[in-house]
Structure formats: structure tokens, C-alpha cells
Amino acid sequence: MAPPSTRTGTSDVLVRTTAFLFMVGGVAAALLAADVVLSGDRRGGVLLLLAVAAALTGPALLAAGPRIPTRTVGVGVLVGAGLLGAGTTLAPSLTLALASASLAMLVAVESMLFLRPRDAWVVVGLASAWQVLPLLVVHDVPPRVCAAYVVLWCGVAGAMGVLARYASTAGIDPLTGLADRRSWDSGLEQAIDRCRRRGVPLSLALIDIDHFKHVNDTQGHAAGDDLLRATADAWRAVEVPGMVLGRRGGDEFAALLPGRTGAEALTVADRLCRAVPTAASAGVAEHADGETAAEVLRRTDASLYAAKAAGRGRTVLSERRRHRLADDLAHALAAGGLRVELQPVVDLPTGTVSGVEALARWDHPWFGPVPPAEFVAAAEEAGLIDELGAAVLALACADAHVLQDAWGSAVHLGVNVSGRELTEQGYADRLLRALEAAHWPVTQFVLEVTESVVEASGPAALRALRTLRAAGVLVAIDDFGTGFSSLSRLDELPADLLKLDRSFLTSLTTSTRRTVMVRALLGLCADLDMLVVAEGVETAEQAALLEELGCRAAQGYHYGAPQPVAVLAAHPWQAPPPGRAPVASGG
Structure with a gap:
């Protein structure tokens, strides 16, 4: 009975409209029935019961909502028409019968708003017949008066049909039937x-x-x-x-x-x-x-x-955004528009900071903060990756010098490298020269690279990493535990540190199997003389369990979020005991 667009369900508008009309009709009928009850006529009780049932149908429809199929709502309209016919039949006086019959206009309104025109006219015809018959037979209403009522009902139905068709075509392209x-x-x-x-x-x-x-x-x-x-x-x-x-x-x-x-x-x-x-x-x-x-x-x-x-x-x-990012990134590199933030890496046995990871940041004048993964990809496509890497390295080394001077202790500096940069010819030599120009000790520099990058980059990446390790640079395998990660690769990768991905820690405190896995990995890395750094530590429970398992280093928001160097340098830092916030070291 519903239009094709609503055959499988009904809209919220249909449900609310139907509920409203049932409540209006029920309340109106209840007022009429109350007059009959007060007159002492026993039929008033039946009429009042039918009216209350109709009025309560409205809240029931609202509670059920769009779960009701449209066809069910159509059947409900027919039931409502039948109840109105029963009310007209049981009315004890002609006045009440005519008043009850006038409520059939509600059926005409509902039908023409939500049913197909053919189905709507069928319902209007049935509702009219269920009113005219008791008016003629039971209440002896003159045929001309009944005809006037039929004209009224059909007139209301026709007017609502015009409005419904207008509303249904608003916003629709008349030629194709698509949205205009x-x-x-x-x-x-x-x-x-x-x-x-x-x-x-x-x-x-x-x-x-x-x-x-x-x-x-x-x-x-x-x-x-x-x-x-x-x-x-x-x-x-x-x-x-x-x-x-x-x-x-x-x-x-x-x-x-x-x-x-x-x-x-x-x-x-x-x-x-x-x-x-x-x-x-x-x-x-x-x-x-x-x-x-x-x-x-x-x-x-x-x-x-x-x-x-x-x-x-x-x-x-x-690709406008990426092209624009690449163009604007070139300008930002030339104008010094990038910055780095530093996140502490904590030595768990002592609770002190053993190093920091430098994270590149770029605030685009139009787009706002751009995720590193996005602007690194744009730099790789535009051939800017060497310039980007050099700029981040220079900024990181300068900030690390400030931090080291402020704290009065040696700090290891970790910097990420992309696969495209790592496999560029002569990358290892350029990195070593850049560290020398920045006066940063190679033995305090940690080059962070994901295993997937090494895997995808092949022999060129392995040669670069071996050259750098031979010169004293520390190599960290970042995000271990995702993607290509395999224990069988640990003895093949030229690495000094293994950075355990945060996904390993999400269920560390709730999964016995995950705890066993981390304990076994820590033992294996210890035998391989490889330091494990747990990334993404966010809770005191995770930190306490990592210390209990023998993990020697960690980083994450539990210890400190990435911060500008000025913030870290102004507040010498010490790792919190489990369950407490970071505190000043007093150094």
C-alpha cells in the first residue's frame, strides 16, 4: 500500500503523523463518548472504551517507531476507519453520529499523505461507506446530507492528495526523478x-x-x-x-x-x-x-x-589536497615552518629519562595540523623527502642539545626515517655528516625504522643500516608486533632496540596469553642482546606489569606526551612510580 520508496519500512514522519491522528481522533471520540456516559446510556461505555483504545494507539506507535512496516500502518488506518464506523453506529443520537462521522476526515488526511493514490482512494471509499451505511440505516439521515458528507470527505482527500504530490516532488528533477x-x-x-x-x-x-x-x-x-x-x-x-x-x-x-x-x-x-x-x-x-x-x-x-x-x-x-600539501610543504621547509616535539623514553629500573623520540609536526595555515603520515607521503611523491628528513634531523639535534644541557645528563635521540629516504643512494654517509655538523654524538643517536620498511626496501636498506651501526648509530625496529613482524627476522635485522607496538599492550593486564607472549619476547631479546622499549604505555597497571616482567624501557602518555623542548627543558623529569603522575627529578 505504501509508495515504492517506503515499501520496506516507514519513515519517522509517517509514524509520528499516524500517532498524532490516532491521539486526536481518540481524544475527540472520548469527549463524545463521555457525553453519552453522562446521559446514562450503556452504549457510552463501549464508545469510551473504543475511544481510549484509539488514543492509546498513538503512544504505542511512537514507542515502536520506524520498526513498524508501512503496510502495518496502512492496516491500522483501515482499523481506525472501522472504529469510527462502529462509533457512528453505536451513537445514541443523531448529533453524536454526525460528529463521529466528521472524524472520518482524519482517515482521508492520513491516506492521501502516505499511501499510493489508488490505495488511498480505496481507503477513503471504504471509510465513507462505513459511515454512510449507519447514517442511512441506523440514524435515518437523509441521503442528500450523507452525500454532502461524502463530498466533504472526498474534497479533503483531494486537497491533501495535491499537497502530498507537491511535497513528494519538491527537490526532485522532473525529467529524471533524481534529486535536483x-x-x-x-x-x-x-x-x-x-x-x-x-x-x-x-x-x-x-x-x-x-x-x-x-x-x-x-x-x-x-x-x-x-x-x-x-x-x-x-x-x-x-x-x-x-x-x-x-x-x-x-x-x-x-x-x-x-x-x-x-x-x-x-x-x-x-x-x-x-x-x-x-x-x-x-x-x-x-x-x-x-x-x-x-x-x-x-x-x-x-x-x-x-x-x-x-x-x-x-x-x-x-589529488588537490596532496598536491597542495606538497607545494606548501616545500615553502614550509624553506621558511623553517616545521617543528618537532619530544616524547620521553624512560629507563624503568631507575625511573629516569634515558632518551627522547623526536616527532615531526607541521601546522598547515589552511588545513591545520597535518598528520605526519600524510605529509611524509606527500614529500615522498614530490621528491622532498631528503629535504624533509634533513630538516627534522637538524631540528631534533638542536632541541636535544637544549634538553641535554638543561638536564645535565646524556640523552639518546630517536628519529624516524622513511623507506624512500633510507634507500636513497648515499643516505648513510649523509646522515653521518649531518650528525657531525650538528655536533651530536653518533653513539647517542637512534635511527627508528619499521620492519615493513626494511622488508620492502630490501638489500639497500640492510646495507645502509649495517653501515650506520658500524659507525656507532643505534638502530631501532619500530612498531614491532604489526604488519610483517616475525620472530624469525630478529636474528637477521641489524638492530639494537626493539620498540614493542602499543597493540601488544592493549590487553596486557587482562590476557594471560598476552602476558606470556611479552615475557617470552623480553627473554628472547635479552638473549639476543637487544633492548625492548614498550610503546604506548597509558596506564599505571601496564607500567607496573611491564616492570614486573623485566621490561627495561618504555614510553607513552603514562610517562609523558610529546612536548616542545621548552616544556621538557623547564621541568627536569623523572618517571612516576606505578599509579602516580610524572614528577620533577630535582636535577
Whole structure:
């Protein structure tokens, strides 16, 4: 009985409207029944019971919510019409019967708002018959008066039908049945806000039919309209959850894809282009933090233009953000716009800081803080990785000197290296020269590299690491416990430290098996003369258990968050006992 768009369920609007009408009808009928009860007529009790049941149906519908199938709501409307017919039949006076019959307008309103026109008129016809029969037979109402009531009910139904059709087509493109430009653009604004709050990706695609003007010019506008309708019909068979399709004008269509990354949206756009009866081109973009709807649309449109300029019949993903990051990163490197923060690495037996890890930070003037993984990838693609690595190393060494002078004790400095940088020819020599220029002892420098990088980089990475170790540099295998991590590789990797990934610690205090694994790994690394540093220690319980297991070093928010050197240098630092916050060392 419901429209096609709501066959599998009902909207919140339908439930609330139906509940409201049941409550209004029930309360009105209860007032009529109360008058009958006060008159002493025993039928009043039955009428009052029916009215209360109708009134209570409203809250029940609200409580059940959209779980109720639309067809069930349609049946409920028929039941309501039947109850009104019963009320008219049982009414003890003509006045009350006519008052009860007037409530049938509620059935007309509900039917025309939410049912198909044909089904709605069937319900209105049945409701009218269930009122007219008792008026004619039981209450001897003149036929002309009954006809007037039927005209009233049908008039209300017809007016509501016009309003319902107008509301149902608002925001709909009349040619294709898809969302029109205004409706789709409004959906984009709402999707940006919703995805930002939920922290999920959002992408969009703009799709043009290739050579559409030629179709209009050679075959006529009717053929062009047929092609647009055929395109929309073909896309209705492409099932993509959450996708909102729209026509923004002419032959330009749009697809809104909440919850999908740019790469995933590119695949969807390819499917849509293949479904078009003729060739089509598409531009795709993933919304970036801080972008307005107009800005991401401009990027998507630029991608569409690039697809057409490249020969049409293809899809292009916007890389504007990464390209812009690369351009702005080059300027930031030249202007000294990067900085580092230092996170303490704690010697657990003594509770003092044995070293720090330098973490690169970049605050983009438009995008705000950019994740290191993102700007490192942009630097690798743009050929800036050597400059980035050199800048971070220089900043880290300068800050480490400040920290070491302030604390009056030796500090080991850890710096991460990317795979692209590590495999550059002559990297080991450049690093050693940079350390010498910065006057930082090689024996106090820790080069941090993930096992996956070494695995993927092959012999070149191993040669560089062996050269550096031979010169006195300490090598740490970072994020051990994820990706390629394998115990069989520990005797092959040229490393002095093993940094245990935080994923090992998430269940350390609750899983006996995880505790056994960490204890065994600590023992194995001790036999291999390799120091284990536990990363991501966040609770006092984790810290206490690590000390109990014999772990010698750790870092994480329990000991201290990454901080600018000025903060660490101003407050000489000592690791907290289990359950306490960091305290000044007094040094």
C-alpha cells in the first residue's frame, strides 16, 4: 500500500503523523463518548472504551517507531476507519453520529499523505461507506446530507492528495526523478557536517555524458531527454548503500558517497560510468577537513575537466589536497615552518629519562595540523623527502642539545626515517655528516625504522643500516608486533632496540596469553642482546606489569606526551612510580 520508496519500512514522519491522528481522533471520540456516559446510556461505555483504545494507539506507535512496516500502518488506518464506523453506529443520537462521522476526515488526511493514490482512494471509499451505511440505516439521515458528507470527505482527500504530490516532488528533477540541484547541494552540506561529527570520510563524483551536445544537435532535444532518463534508470540498478544521486543541470549528474574514501568513490564512479548507455566521464574528490561544499565541488569539477581533457570516457580522482600539501610543504621547509616535539623514553629500573623520540609536526595555515603520515607521503611523491628528513634531523639535534644541557645528563635521540629516504643512494654517509655538523654524538643517536620498511626496501636498506651501526648509530625496529613482524627476522635485522607496538599492550593486564607472549619476547631479546622499549604505555597497571616482567624501557602518555623542548627543558623529569603522575627529578 505504501509508495515504492517506503515499501520496506516507514519513515519517522509517517509514524509520528499516524500517532498524532490516532491521539486526536481518540481524544475527540472520548469527549463524545463521555457525553453519552453522562446521559446514562450503556452504549457510552463501549464508545469510551473504543475511544481510549484509539488514543492509546498513538503512544504505542511512537514507542515502536520506524520498526513498524508501512503496510502495518496502512492496516491500522483501515482499523481506525472501522472504529469510527462502529462509533457512528453505536451513537445514541443523531448529533453524536454526525460528529463521529466528521472524524472520518482524519482517515482521508492520513491516506492521501502516505499511501499510493489508488490505495488511498480505496481507503477513503471504504471509510465513507462505513459511515454512510449507519447514517442511512441506523440514524435515518437523509441521503442528500450523507452525500454532502461524502463530498466533504472526498474534497479533503483531494486537497491533501495535491499537497502530498507537491511535497513528494519538491527537490526532485522532473525529467529524471533524481534529486535536483538545490536538493543535492543541500544534501552535500548536511553530509559534510554529519561526516565531520562522526569522523568518517565523504566523497563525491560529478559525471558528464560525453558529446551530449552532439546528441541534442543531431538527434534533437527529445533524444537528449531520453538519454538522460535512460541514464537515471540505469543507475537505479546500481546498488550502493548511502549513495545520493542528483542531476545538477544539463547532462551533469552528481553522486554523494558518505562513508567512502576517494579511492572507493573512484570505483563507484567507474561503475556508474559503465552503466550509462553511452560514454561518460567523471571527476571524483574526497572531502578534506576544513573544506566548504563549494571548495570540494570546485575540486571535483576540476577532476571532471581533467577527465575530459585526457580524452573523455574515464574517471579522475582529485589529488588537490596532496598536491597542495606538497607545494606548501616545500615553502614550509624553506621558511623553517616545521617543528618537532619530544616524547620521553624512560629507563624503568631507575625511573629516569634515558632518551627522547623526536616527532615531526607541521601546522598547515589552511588545513591545520597535518598528520605526519600524510605529509611524509606527500614529500615522498614530490621528491622532498631528503629535504624533509634533513630538516627534522637538524631540528631534533638542536632541541636535544637544549634538553641535554638543561638536564645535565646524556640523552639518546630517536628519529624516524622513511623507506624512500633510507634507500636513497648515499643516505648513510649523509646522515653521518649531518650528525657531525650538528655536533651530536653518533653513539647517542637512534635511527627508528619499521620492519615493513626494511622488508620492502630490501638489500639497500640492510646495507645502509649495517653501515650506520658500524659507525656507532643505534638502530631501532619500530612498531614491532604489526604488519610483517616475525620472530624469525630478529636474528637477521641489524638492530639494537626493539620498540614493542602499543597493540601488544592493549590487553596486557587482562590476557594471560598476552602476558606470556611479552615475557617470552623480553627473554628472547635479552638473549639476543637487544633492548625492548614498550610503546604506548597509558596506564599505571601496564607500567607496573611491564616492570614486573623485566621490561627495561618504555614510553607513552603514562610517562609523558610529546612536548616542545621548552616544556621538557623547564621541568627536569623523572618517571612516576606505578599509579602516580610524572614528577620533577630535582636535577
